[in-house]
Amino acid sequence: xxxxxxxxxxxxxxxxxxxxxxxxxxxxxxxxxxxxxxxxxxxxxxxxxxxxxxxxxxxxxxxxxxxxxxxxxxxxxxxxxxxxxxxxxxxxxxxxxxxxxxxxxxxxxxxxxxxxxxxxxxxxxxxxxxxxxxxxxxxxxxxxxxxxxxxxxxxxxxxxxxxxxxxxxxxxxxxxxxxxxxxxxxxxxxxxxxxxxxxxxxxxxxxxxxxxxxxxxxxxxxxxxxxxxxxxxxxxxxxxxxxxxxxxxxxxxxxxxxxxxxxxxxxxxxxxxxxxxxxxxxx
Amino acid sequence: xxxxxxxxxxxxxxxxxxxxxxxxxxxxxxxxxxxxxxxxxxxxxxxxxxxxxxxxxxxxxxxxxxxxxxxxxxxxxxxxxxxxxxxxxxxxxxxxxxxxxxxxxxxxxxxxxxxxxxxxxxxxxxxxxxxxxxxxxxxxxxxxxxxxxxxxxxxxxxxxxxxxxxxxxxxxxxxxxxxxxxxxxxxxxxxxxxxxxxxxxxxxxxxxxxxxxxxxxxxxxxxxxxxxxxxxxxxxxx
Numbered sequence: 266x267x268x269x270x271x272x273x274x275x276x277x278x279x280x281x282x283x284x285x286x287x288x289x290x291x292x293x294x295x296x297x298x299x300x301x302x303x304x305x306x307x308x309x310x311x312x313x314x315x316x317x318x319x320x321x322x323x324x325x326x327x328x329x330x331x332x333x334x335x336x337x338x339x340x341x342x343x344x345x346x347x348x349x350x351x352x353x354x355x356x357x358x359x360x361x362x363x364x365x366x367x368x369x370x371x372x373x374x375x376x377x378x379x380x381x382x383x384x385x386x387x388x389x390x391x392x393x394x395x396x397x398x399x400x401x402x403x404x405x406x407x408x409x410x411x412x413x414x415x416x417x418x419x420x421x422x423x424x425x426x427x428x429x430x431x432x433x434x435x436x437x438x439x440x441x442x443x444x445x446x447x448x449x450x451x452x453x454x455x456x457x458x459x460x461x462x463x464x465x466x467x468x469x470x471x472x473x474x475x476x477x478x479x480x481x482x483x484x485x486x487x488x489x490x491x492x493x494x495x496x497x498x499x500x501x502x503x504x505x506x507x508x509x510x511x512x513x514x515x516x517x518x519x520x521x522x523x524x525x526x527x528x529x530x531x532x533x534x535x536x537x538x539x540x541x542x543x544x545x546x547x548x
Numbered sequence: 549x550x551x552x553x554x555x556x557x558x559x560x561x562x563x564x565x566x567x568x569x570x571x572x573x574x575x576x577x578x579x580x581x582x583x584x585x586x587x588x589x590x591x592x593x594x595x596x597x598x599x600x601x602x603x604x605x606x607x608x609x610x611x612x613x614x615x616x617x618x619x620x621x622x623x624x625x626x627x628x629x630x631x632x633x634x635x636x637x638x639x640x641x642x643x644x645x646x647x648x649x650x651x652x653x654x655x656x657x658x659x660x661x662x663x664x665x666x667x668x669x670x671x672x673x674x675x676x677x678x679x680x681x682x683x684x685x686x687x688x689x690x691x692x693x694x695x696x697x698x699x700x701x702x703x704x705x706x707x708x709x710x711x712x713x714x715x716x717x718x719x720x721x722x723x724x725x726x727x728x729x730x731x732x733x734x735x736x737x738x739x740x741x742x743x744x745x746x747x748x749x750x751x752x753x754x755x756x757x758x759x760x761x762x763x764x765x766x767x768x769x770x771x772x773x774x775x776x777x778x779x780x781x782x783x784x785x786x
Contacts, residue, residue: 284595284596285595285596286686286751287596287598288596288597288598288599288681288682289682289686289687289744289750289751289752290682290683290684290685290686290687290688290726290744290752291686291746291751389746389747390746390751397727398685398686398727398728398744398746399686399746441559441560441561443560444558444560444566444568487573487600487601487602487603488600488601488681488683488684488690489566489568489600489601489602489603489605490566490598490599490600490603490605490683492560492561492564492605492607494561512683512684512685513598513683513684514598514600514681514683514684514690522560522561524561524562525561525562
């Protein structure tokens, strides 16, 4: 078991996601930044689908009730184990009674805390990822005990890990043209592709809304499927980027589709972060 | 890419296509989509098919290598469809209590539509509705068949919390909120029937191609139905 002493700003349990239920309206969920999630698990030789804690903006304070190994990846949160600072992308041994305390994010927004053997909460529709209406809680809302698996990690002595540098300040998001891209005129396309845009305060696991509006009068469309990374343009010109917990269908024109790398990068950005779109012609 | 089956095929990302038909949603198109989906779901490379009013999103478990191969394959399936076969969905009767306590927006909406409240209820409960697909919220059915006299624009400011079970009208559509959710539709009633439960298998009993009718009930019958549902002896399948 691990005990959540302080929950942080928005901490949730995430495995790779809830696949195969989008046709009945269930979002895919899973980690916002799949790359950092994957690395956190890889460091401990955990299987890709192992459930971790996704910590946003400010991480939790946790007491361990079992000996195990942990690793952190993603945003830098000045994490301390028993008061001593620990590094990202490195396995650490923790003992029963140890306290892990994660601070506020300095670089990036989302940090993944992986535990050897993984978090073992109940699966709902094939996944442990928390989502309101599917799992009993949509995120870690209070001081709770969370079951964890048995650690089978054997650290390799004398093997140093390659330092991992991911540029979360890169402003460029790569996009494919969306199904309704062609209804934009040249001026609108130019504005979208040449201007710098900013993320508004409406950004969460469901969607990111951008600050700048596009001057346009686009029609609504017959409701059609959307996926994480789909960028919709509302009748008032707001640009909305669907994220991992986003709805599965939408009625607004889909002007762009982020590639997978760019969804991960966007997940590490927040209110006021500048972004630019780069159009990829070929998938 | 346009082709003889009347759809355009578009690549969304490395493993996902979208097929979109350039025609108004109809039961004929719905049966095409359902036929294509049923066939594709048997194909091992196809991870998931998701529907819209006139579109199908197909996700593969591998990268799309040859678009033309898939295009021909979809055409071949569609050429086999039996044109005059009627959709064979199930029919569900959903009890709805339209009394004011359960219908916070019914008076406002009836005034805006220049209808008597009873007329509004009659127009809403007399029609049968076709389920086109599930989306927006877990288990939320997109229905067609709302009487044009009940079409009304969504609220300018969505409500932060619409309770599960709310029956509502928004634009040209009517729907049932399957979980608590923010929403901009006008709430005209409440159903005790739970359309989505992640703990049951399947979690959502209503499927595209099925038909729904709303049956007007009073608050006493609502209580009886709630008791019946708890006991497990209430039947709403026709």
